[in-house]
Amino acid sequence: MKTVAETLTAHRSIRQFKADKIPQDVIDEVLQEAIMGTSSSGNLNSYSMIMTRDPARKQRLYELHGEQDFILQAPLVITFCADWYRTRQWLQLRGARDNFNNFLGYQVAANEAMLISQSVTLGFEARGYGICYMGTTLQAMQDIADYLDLPETCLPITTIVVGVPAERPDRRERLPMRAYVHDEIYQEPGPSDLEELYGAREETGWQRYMSMPHLRAMCEEGGITSLAQMYTSPYKYDPDAYAATSLRVLEALRGRGFLPSGLDLTQPDE
Structure with missing residues (x-):
């Protein structure tokens, strides 16, 4: 083991x-x-x-x-x-x-x-x-x-x-450890920090997408030119879909007794 x-x-x-x-x-x-x-x-x-x-x-x-x-x-x-x-x-x-x-x-x-x-x-x-x-x-x-x-x-x-696995895919890359670990207080990354942290990830991730014909075709059809754009496109984590799913999750919480039944989930608090 x-x-x-x-x-x-x-x-x-x-x-x-x-x-x-x-x-x-x-x-x-x-x-x-x-x-x-x-x-x-x-x-x-x-x-x-x-x-x-x-x-x-x-x-x-x-x-x-x-x-x-x-x-x-x-x-x-x-x-x-x-x-x-x-x-x-x-x-x-x-x-x-x-x-x-x-x-x-x-x-x-x-x-x-x-x-x-x-x-x-x-x-x-x-x-x-x-x-x-x-x-x-x-x-x-x-x-x-x-x-x-x-x-x-x-x-x-x-x-x-x-x-039992029938494949052995390559390991997915992670950001450098300094992206996740903060000493004492949260350290907000600036533009230069983000360029350094995400540079390698953007290159290898985009190459992986472009190596798959169906994903490459999706990106070309949708005018997607970067990994970041792909992540918030309709093909991946669409913000509009996330907003709709968020409401469904809240409805599930209310339906299973975790939220008050009279709570209006569609309107922000005044």
């Missing part, structure tokens, strides 16, 4: 998988280690993990996640949920005051769902399995919650697919 350092430095997002199943004892071992080794606020462990292996149910998740083929290839899909339902039922059983059905509760549980997801990811990768995170979880939050029969104050936060 790989060490933590070896696992981190070898990480790749895998999008092609072999059909090999993951033994149940391996899944149980990874999950138990992650649960025991992941920090939690008040040791309340405000998360749940939904395992999906059934082909028919994976088909529906495939549809909800924008029809990404690796969902059908991978033998296991795990949906990580911010979950206060279990804890709130326990509070009620013991005659305690209700809590956590509020936005702060959501923030705590969402953070814990991400923490446990990374621990699970490291556990599988240390054993030679590949994973890929799916940001589409937030875009389809309400529909996924309905499909998985999630109760009140329980919402999906992120999803991973797990399996």
Whole structure:
């Protein structure tokens, strides 16, 4: 088994998988280690993990996640949920005051769902399995919650697919460490800092896009001439789509009891 350092430095997002199943004892071992080794606020462990292996149910998740083929290839899909339902039922059983059905509760549980997801990811990768995170979880939050029969104050936060890799992609570049690490207080980057920090990333990232015929055609059609433009184009992280998705996420929070039912999500506060 790989060490933590070896696992981190070898990480790749895998999008092609072999059909090999993951033994149940391996899944149980990874999950138990992650649960025991992941920090939690008040040791309340405000998360749940939904395992999906059934082909028919994976088909529906495939549809909800924008029809990404690796969902059908991978033998296991795990949906990580911010979950206060279990804890709130326990509070009620013991005659305690209700809590956590509020936005702060959501923030705590969402953070814990991400923490446990990374621990699970490291556990599988240390054993030679590949994973890929799916940001589409937030875009389809309400529909996924309905499909998985999630109760009140329980919402999906992120999803991973797990399996034996059928590819070994190149490692994606990161910015220099000084872009992320600040000494004592936040150091705002100036134009020259940004040129230095993003120069190599812009060159290699743009070359990668241009090396793929379908992406190159999209950029040429849309008049996109730089990596930054691609990131906020209709083909990637469209600001208009982000605004619409943000409202859907807020509606999901309200529908699952994390926001007051009378809150107007379309109008700013006066």
